[in-house]
Amino acid sequence: MxxxxxxxxxxxxxxxxxxxxxxxxxxxxxxxxxxxxxxxxxxxxxxxxxxxxxxxxxxxxxxxxxxxxxxxxxxxxxxxxxxxxxxxxxxxxxxxxxxxxxxxxxxxxxxxxxxxxxxxxxxxxxxxxxxxxxxxxxxxxxxxxxxxxxxxxxxxxxxxxxxxxxxxxxxxxxxxxxxxxxxxxxLNSGFSVPFGKARIARQGTDVSLIAYSRMVSVCEKAAEELEARGIHCEVIDVRSLLPLDTETIFASVAKTHRAVVVYEDWKSGSFGAEIAARIGEQCFDELDAPVARVGGLNVPMPYSRVLELECIPNEANVIEAVQRLN
Amino acid sequence: MKPNQESPADLELYYRQMVQIRAFENRCNAAYRAGKAGGYLHVYIGMEATAVGWINSLKIGWDYVITAYRDHAHPMLMGSDPVKLMAEIMGRKDGYSHGKGGSMHLYDIEKGFFGGWGIVGGHTPLGAGLAFGSKYKGEDRVTLNFLGDGAANAGVFFETLNMAALWDLPCIFIIENNEFAMGTRLEYHAADTELAKRGYPFGMKHERLDGMDVLQVRQDAKRIVDWVRKNQKPYLVEVMNYRFAGHGAADNDRQLYRTKEEEDKALHRDPIERLEHYLLKNNVMSEEKMEAIREEYETWADDVMEKADASPHPDPSEVYDHVYTDMEPEKGH
Structure with a gap:
């Protein structure tokens, strides 16, 4: 093929x-x-x-x-x-x-x-x-x-x-x-990816960055920068929200003891908040810091490119959230 | 009534079906009053001739039918098991949906009955989609897409009419105009009360038809179903009937939106009585035979209710079944 x-x-x-x-x-x-x-x-x-x-x-x-x-x-x-x-x-x-x-x-x-x-x-x-x-x-x-x-x-x-x-x-x-x-x-290989299986996009030991869609690459870039500062991030690409592979997410948190959930959706009431809640419910004893969230700003998306970029989470937002954990 | 083009056997069939539906619906109301059926429940009393005339014009087991929440009569006419229908209305394990649907959501997919829907107008594109499916596969099925006069104002219904006409879908939109959108009279909810005109802007064939004289309904239905099957194009009809009962079992003050005099006048159009007059006058059936048939279905309906009532309630563990075809949802509170 x-x-x-x-x-x-x-x-x-x-x-x-x-x-x-x-x-x-x-x-x-x-x-x-x-x-x-x-x-x-x-x-x-x-x-x-x-x-x-x-x-x-x-x-x-x-x-x-x-x-x-x-x-x-x-x-x-x-x-x-x-x-x-x-x-x-x-x-x-x-x-x-x-x-x-x-x-x-x-x-x-x-x-x-x-x-x-x-x-x-x-x-x-x-x-x-x-x-x-x-x-x-x-x-x-x-x-x-x-x-x-x-x-x-x-x-x-x-x-x-x-x-x-x-x-x-x-x-x-x-x-x-x-x-x-x-x-x-x-091509023509019949290749398929099952639902309900998260992907470990990057292995790490210090903090789990949990994201899906475009925010995965934002997390990967943030992880690169943090690596240079001696913080080893694991990046979990959730990729399937429903069904959700909590097993992979919880295993990562059990390893790193810290979690940051990153998503572009409005920060409040989003699916990222659901992921954070589940980690809080199920991994309380594993956590060395509160579960953090980095989400889109809670505003209608503005037109101005400057304001739009202000709304969408970026590498700096993720790095800042990770640094706040300690 | 129309001159008889039907065999005595067919005339008896229509009579039996209308009497059967009414007896069934009366038991549904009784079940609701007895606390054996809950939620919302809408009976077809007064409108029997419409479904009887139209559904008898179909190839049962081949053609598709979809309707809104006043949905007990349609599957009965398509050969669904009345005990399973009543069990579903009572929320029991042996109902068609094992107690997950209820009165508003009856389905017998094997027979071609696709529900049973609770959002006014919301099912009309689904019905067009059934017709889309059969046309795509090159089958000659016809879809009957029943809706009420209230749904005839829904935006999604207009969208659906446009696409049905644009894509030549073999779908018959049957607006059952019973003159009320719940408790709001036709002239208070529709800017133009001639709902058949809904077909006009889309170049769709359309007619306003009678829905109380079962022989007239049957004749119109046969003509239009045959046309749609042959031409594989949509059709819209407005069928004039009247809802003798309230909107639903919970509607117990009909005088809020219509007078007793109006109801009494409408009762003279009772489709069952009309057929009885016809059968008597034309010596098709004696008063005694009709009386015997009515009694037969009273007994039958009691039996249906008793059997349905014997079905157990679903086990709480079944709550997760059928959310998905191949997995379970997240469990627990």
Whole structure:
């Protein structure tokens, strides 16, 4: 099998192509994904390759087309719904949370919803307040959904395959800042990454930096700098929020005795707060310092690049949080 | 009533089905009053002719049906087990969803009945999605997508109509206009009370039809179901009926939104009585036979209720079952 160096965006596209070739029931629908080639170009070329039956340009109506995808999934199709940005999935919350997430339960197991809702989540570059939401915490709050947020091209490729094969609704969030990151992908290998398994992105002994999506690379950079100051950070890439691999997280905390949870979402009431709470509940005896959190500022995302960068956690914020622990 | 185009056997079938639904629904109300059914419960009393006419026009086990929360009659007509339906309404282990759904969330997927939904208008795209699924696979199924007059104002319903028309989905949107969105009368909730016009802006074929004369309903339904199956395009109908009961079992003061005189007038349109007049007048069935049928279903409904009531409540340990197909959620409080 050829191994190629692909961007996160290309890795997603490669996985979609392979899965569509393997299973006629897989199709993609969303706004401007076909003729326009996708706002973030993830679906570039797919319309020419698969045609309008399987690459479906929708009107700009997230509740309606998400609902249609859910209904189609109940008949055995495997829709991949692209949200132009996860911020727009707010319009479809009723369909995703009040319908998709509950169908298997409300039917007593009679119906399944093999649906993937994917798209960019989090801040891009000056897209301001209505296009920069981190939605994963909203979804990871909801039983019946699975929620993943891969940080690397390899995981994007391997986790999207798992998502498409899953018989439950999966929220697949892609930070727009990651679309250009590269990784080595073995194409047509069937490579997949299971949900519920965190990745140890960097080994360390002094403090656990726990993150997902783009914040993993922020933590890795912070870890580099801290290494120079003699602090050995372990970086845990959570990558699957629901199900959550608490085993790997707790094992890391048991080793380092300190934890900093880092996430781009609003600091208050986020999924990062949930991770921190679980560490507090389960690892109290292991901790040498209170669990720390580094989150996005609790403000609507401002337009100004200066203010936007103020909101998004960076390496300096992580370093500062680590230094405060002692 | 329409001139008879139906065989005596079919006429008897429609009569039996309407009487059966009413007897079942009366038992549901009784179960609610007795504390054996809880939550919200909405009966179909007065509207029987609509579901009977439409669902008898389907290929059962092949076509799809979806509706909102007034959902007891539809699966019964599709051959679902009434004991399992009643057990679900009572929240019991032997219900279709093992007590996880209740009155508003009945499902019998094997028969093609896809619920059973509680968010007004929220299920309408799901119904279009069922039609999308069958069309995608090249099947000739028809989907009946029932909704109420209240749901006809929902934004997601308009979105759905647009896509159903845009993509030629074989879906029949059936607005059951019973004149009330819960306790709000049609003219207080819809700027244009001719709801069939909802199809017009999308170039969708649309009609306002009667929903109280089962023979007329059956004739219209057959014509439209056949058209949609053949043409694989959507259709919208507004079916005029009336809800004799309150919105739900908890609605015990109907005079807040309609007068007794109005209700009495509507009762003259009772679909069961209308068919009885027809059957008598045309010598299809005697008064004695009709009386016997009514009694038969009273006994039947008592039996259904008794059997459903014999089903145990679910075990608390079942609470985590079916959250996912392949894993359990986080456990514990």
């Amino acid at each position: 050829p191994t190629v160096n692909l961007t996160y965006r290309e890795a997603l596209r490669a996985c979609i192509i392979e899965e569509m070739e393997a299973d006629q029931n897989v199709f993609v629908m969303g706004e401007d994904i076909g003729r326009y080639q996708g706002t973030f170009r993830v679906t570039q070329g797919l319309f020419d390759k698969f045609g309008p039956k399987r690459i479906i340009d929708t009107p700009i109506v997230e509740p309606g087309f998400t609902g249609i995808a859910i209904g189609a999934a109940m008949t055995g199709l495997r829709p991949i719904v692209e949200m132009m940005t996860m911020s727009f999935s707010i319009l479809a919350l009723d369909q995703i949370i009040n319908h998709a997430a509950k169908i298997h339960y409300m039917t007593g197991g009679q119906a399944k919803v093999p649906l993937v809702v994917r798209g960019p989540g989090g801040a891009a570059n000056q897209l301001s307040a209505q296009h920069s939401h981190s939605m994963e915490g909203w979804y990871a709050h909801t039983p019946g959904l699975k929620v993943v947020a891969p940080a690397t091209a390899e995981d994007a490729y391997g986790m999207l395959r798992t998502a498409i094969h899953d018989d439950n609704p999966v929220i697949f969030t892609e930070n727009p800042g990651l679309y250009g990151v590269k990784g080595d992908i073995e």
